[in-house]
Amino acid sequence: MTDAGTWDIPRLSMLFPESIIAHILAIKCPSPTDGNDMCVWRWTPKHTFELKSAYFALSGSRWSEERAIWSVIWNLKVPQRVRLFLWIAYKQRLMTNDERCRRNLSADPSCLECSNPHEMVLHVLRDCHCSRRLWLHFLPASLTHSFFSLNLQNWISCNLSTSFLHPQWNMPWCFLFASLTWQLWKRRNDVVFHNSILSDAAIISCSLAWAKHYSDNAMLSAKSPPLPQPETLVRDAPELGWACLNVDGAVSVPLNAGKIGGLIRSKDGDWVVGFVKAIGHSDALQAELWALFEGMSLAWEYGFYSLLVRSDCKQAVELVNSPLAGSSVLSLVRAIYRLRQKNWATRVIWISRDDNRCADALAKLANSSDFSLHVYNSPPLELDMLLCKD
Numbered sequence: 001m002t003d004a005g006t007w008d009i010p011r012l013s014m015l016f017p018e019s020i021i022a023h024i025l026a027i028k029c030p031s032p033t034d035g036n037d038m039c040v041w042r043w044t045p046k047h048t049f050e051l052k053s054a055y056f057a058l059s060g061s062r063w064s065e066e067r068a069i070w071s072v073i074w075n076l077k078v079p080q081r082v083r084l085f086l087w088i089a090y091k092q093r094l095m096t097n098d099e100r101c102r103r104n105l106s107a108d109p110s111c112l113e114c115s116n117p118h119e120m121v122l123h124v125l126r127d128c129h130c131s132r133r134l135w136l137h138f139l140p141a142s143l144t145h146s147f148f149s150l151n152l153q154n155w156i157s158c159n160l161s162t163s164f165l166h167p168q169w170n171m172p173w174c175f176l177f178a179s180l181t182w183q184l185w186k187r188r189n190d191v192v193f194h195n196s197i198l199s200d201a202a203i204i205s206c207s208l209a210w211a212k213h214y215s216d217n218a219m220l221s222a223k224s225p226p227l228p229q230p231e232t233l234v235r236d237a238p239e240l241g242w243a244c245l246n247v248d249g250a251v252s253v254p255l256n257a258g259k260i261g262g263l264i265r266s267k268d269g270d271w272v273v274g275f276v277k278a279i280g281h282s283d284a285l286q287a288e289l290w291a292l293f294e295g296m297s298l299a300w301e302y303g304f305y306s307l308l309v310r311s312d313c314k315q316a317v318e319l320v321n322s323p324l325a326g327s328s329v330l331s332l333v334r335a336i337y338r339l340r341q342k343n344w345a346t347r348v349i350w351i352s353r354d355d356n357r358c359a360d361a362l363a364k365l366a367n368s369s370d371f372s373l374h375v376y377n378s379p380p381l382e383l384d385m386l387l388c389k390d
């Protein structure tokens with residue numbers, strides 16, 4: 001560290017490669033007032049334990065292969081019962097006669113309709129003569145090729161993941177597929193339990209109607225406008241004598257290079273100072289906290305007595321406003337807490353992203369490999385339009 005209490009980048013560069021330095025720089029330099037070291041949970045941004053994060057940390061990359069179909073089925077815009085049905089079918093857990101036999105619930109594994117010796121999932125949903133007949137009615141020529149030869153898992157995943165639009169009914173194939181498999185399973189149960197058989201025509205029209213309903217709903221939810229944001233008063237100027245600081249952090253994927261920016265304006269909206277800085281390898285919350293810390297440090301240096309701070313990160317605002325901020329596991333939160341204890345008044349509030357565009361634009365202006373604080377004494381050109389609007 002330098003005498004000023006910041007990382008000594010030239011000396012770190014003599015010891016470590018750039019990729020490691022990016023990780024070091026994102027950590028706040030320790031200071032004598034930091035208190036004792038403590039154990040934290042590394043798998044969440046807030047460093048507090050959550051079961052979900054432990055689960056993901058443990059399962060790690062072992063999930064990847066299964067995950068593809070997992071998300072395809074559970075993200076499908078069909079009713080939950082149909083998703084559940086598809087998932088159970090995919091897992092080969094539907095209670096077909098073969099499965100019931102395997103579980104010692106029955107002595108006869110055969111198909112009631114065609115006397116096939118094993119009524120398996122794929123037999124009910126695709127290969128039994130009635131199912132086959134119905135599929136042939138729906139199948140477009142381009143999908144017929146491998147449809148009847150795939151194994152169960154590939155059959156379900158291929159047909160649900162395709163983006164193919166059925167030319168005749170003008171809807172995504174996945175909805176027709178989900179709808180007909182579901183109707184075929186219901187039909188099979190009607191035969192087994194109620195001894196009643198729906199005609200092919202009835203099943204076709206029912207499957208089509210439901211598929212159209214799914215597809216229309218999916219279109220509708222894709223088009224629906226975002227929920228209105230709650231009205232806030234933040235567009236108002238700060239009270240008399242208060243300066244206003246807007247801050248924002250940005251993290252670019254996949255390198256997780258964090259950048260921050262912010263601006264201080266007087267009560268009348270006049271530019272006082274702006275800043276940008278790269279902070280190294282970080283997550284979104286860390287970047288937002290860095291932006292708060294650097295912005296407030298700068299404001300303190302400028303000698304403001306009353307500072308209104310605006311951030312569009314709810315989590316960060318909650319953390320620094322928490323009564324426990326002084327003993328937070330995050331060193332940046334503790335540092336911000338100590339800064340706020342100085343002889344001045346600060347208020348940290350949340351604003352929407354739309355109201356924070358200037359700070360956002362500044363954060364994006366930073367050069368991700370330049371880790372020193374750049375100060376703008378007059379607004380950069382790129383901000384002209386946004387400032388006027390704001």
Ligand SMILES: [Zn+2]
Pocket residue numbers: 111112113114115116123127128129
């Ligand atoms: Zn059969």
